[in-house]
Structures are given as structure tokens and as C-alpha cells.
Amino acid sequence: MADRIRASEVTMATQQSSKPNYGVDAPGVLRNLFLVGGGALLLSFFVPHTVHLGAVVDFRSSLRWTGGWFVFSSALFLLYVKYGKFQHRDFMLSLYNWRGNEQVLDVGCGRGLLLAGAAKHLTTGHATGLDIWSNVDMGGNSEAATLHNLQLEGVSQRCSLVSEDAQQMPFPDDSFDVVVSNLCLHNIYDRSARLRALHQIVRVLKPGGIALISDYKLTGEYAAEFTDAGLIVQRRWGSILTTFPPLRVVIARKPV
Known part of the structure; x- marks a missing residue:
């Protein structure tokens, strides 16, 4: 049904x-x-x-x-x-050297822009989009719209969608080589819940894997939590000309 x-x-x-x-x-x-x-x-x-x-x-x-x-x-x-x-998506994905066989997770995938972009870098790998599809944070947001975009982009066979909160991801430990997210985590307004989402990202990230988390605020908090969890962290600004408000990417690598 x-x-x-x-x-x-x-x-x-x-x-x-x-x-x-x-x-x-x-x-x-x-x-x-x-x-x-x-x-x-x-x-x-x-x-x-x-x-x-x-x-x-x-x-x-x-x-x-x-x-x-x-x-x-x-x-x-x-x-x-x-x-x-679109330019910011390409910038984020350029921060990682793709092999093609990665398992990728997009936290807060929305209508699939970043998810489809990551999937186009894959050959034998797979990309999973996690979202609750809120229409407050994204206009016309729905799982059906995301599936349709993935079909039009020609990547639906390499993608799957999961409807779940970021703070309770239904994935085993060490599941993903790459975790990406853009303008999602600040929408978790309760700090303790937001920190649980960050800890979930650390948990599901494979040793040697990388998280690319982009936002316009709270990136210092993200970086501090990842550092406390033992990840190696950098931050990079996106373009100040084409992102408003200006976006910053937290680059967090999980040691092997």
C-alpha cells in the first residue's frame, strides 16, 4: 500500500x-x-x-x-x-576527493540538491538522504518532490531516502564514508537535540571518513563538538558573493 x-x-x-x-x-x-x-x-x-x-x-x-x-x-x-x-553545492563537494565507491549520507536533504550532486560523483557507491521534509525550512518540500528530482537528474538508482530526525539516525555505526549537510542543523532549535545530531554524525561516519557541514551560524559549535569527539576539524568560508547569509563549511575528518 x-x-x-x-x-x-x-x-x-x-x-x-x-x-x-x-x-x-x-x-x-x-x-x-x-x-x-x-x-x-x-x-x-x-x-x-x-x-x-x-x-x-x-x-x-x-x-x-x-x-x-x-x-x-x-x-x-x-x-x-x-x-x-548550486555554486555552493559544487564548492562543498569539491572539498573531497571522490573515488566513486563511497557510501554518502545527506543530513536534511530537502529536495535533493546536494544529494543528487553527491550521487553524480558515484559509480558503485550509494547516497542516502535523511529528512523530515518540513515546509517551513524549504518551500514545497516533500519526499515525492525529492524522488522526482532524483529521477530527472538520472541518479535515482544510486539514491535512497529515509524519513527520520537527524538526532536519531537509524544507521549502524561506521556506515558512511562521507556525510554532508547544508543549512539543516541550525533548524534544530534545542541545543541538546542539536548536539545529539552532531554525535549521530560522528557515530555513523566511518574511520577515515569526512563530514562536510555547511551553515550560516553555529558552525563554531559544530566544530567544537567534532573536535571534542576526536575528529580533525577545519572551517572554510563559501563565496561571499553568492551565498546569503554567508555560509561556512565545517570539514571534519574521523581518524582511522
Whole structure:
């Protein structure tokens, strides 16, 4: 029954799109940036030029500067959604020398951008995507949409999906040569749960394996936990031109 439901969902996704669609990251954030910026700019045309608040404040100019910054930020975010995240995916995957036989795990795979990219580096290896498919963190997020993208990318035979929280991964110890994740772990708001997810990454990573964890915040926390777990850790900035907010990659190698 479950297989028939999944097949039906994939068929519906196929009818909706003939090209891979990797959605809009944090659609609520993008919407709010645009609405606040546009609202401030619009309001600036209707308020007094100056306001007396103990001192004379150039209220109209303040609204225009604020609105301009939010609109500019929304434009940078949209640039990342439409272009930058593809460049950042390629940057992340270039940090590892691929053999082709790796077992790969993508934590928080979303609609499969990083998962499909990793799978294209494989010949005899396999890539697993782990997610709970939240629509808050990714627009139009669903397992069916991910499966459809993997089919369109021609990598579905080398991939599988698992619906589970990152803090309770259903994999044996030392299962994966490469663990990747982008803009996922900060969405685990409880720190103790987030640390459990980091410990799960360490647990399932094979000796000699590498974790590539990208985020716009908390990367210091990730690096510290990996270091405490005995991994060898580096950090690299992504492009400041095409990632907004700027992303940093934690590179953690598990000693043999």
C-alpha cells in the first residue's frame, strides 16, 4: 500500500515539473525581508520628512535606508536561491576527493540538491538522504518532490531516502564514508537535540571518513563538538558573493 501511495505521489510530481525544482529555501524569511523592505519604502512617501523625538529625526530617510537594506537583502537571498546554492553545492563537494565507491549520507536533504550532486560523483557507491521534509525550512518540500528530482537528474538508482530526525539516525555505526549537510542543523532549535545530531554524525561516519557541514551560524559549535569527539576539524568560508547569509563549511575528518 505504501509503495502504491509513493508511486502515486511521484506521478503527481512528474506531471507538475519536467525539470529539477529545488524549491525556495526558508520561504518565510524571503517573504518577510521583501515585505518589510517594501513596506518601509512605501511608508516613507507618506510620513513627515522629520519627526521631533527629543531631537529632530529624519524619519523619511531612515525608512528609506531601512527599506532599501531589506529589499537588497531579499535580492541577495533570491540570488542564492536561484543561483548561489548550486555554486555552493559544487564548492562543498569539491572539498573531497571522490573515488566513486563511497557510501554518502545527506543530513536534511530537502529536495535533493546536494544529494543528487553527491550521487553524480558515484559509480558503485550509494547516497542516502535523511529528512523530515518540513515546509517551513524549504518551500514545497516533500519526499515525492525529492524522488522526482532524483529521477530527472538520472541518479535515482544510486539514491535512497529515509524519513527520520537527524538526532536519531537509524544507521549502524561506521556506515558512511562521507556525510554532508547544508543549512539543516541550525533548524534544530534545542541545543541538546542539536548536539545529539552532531554525535549521530560522528557515530555513523566511518574511520577515515569526512563530514562536510555547511551553515550560516553555529558552525563554531559544530566544530567544537567534532573536535571534542576526536575528529580533525577545519572551517572554510563559501563565496561571499553568492551565498546569503554567508555560509561556512565545517570539514571534519574521523581518524582511522
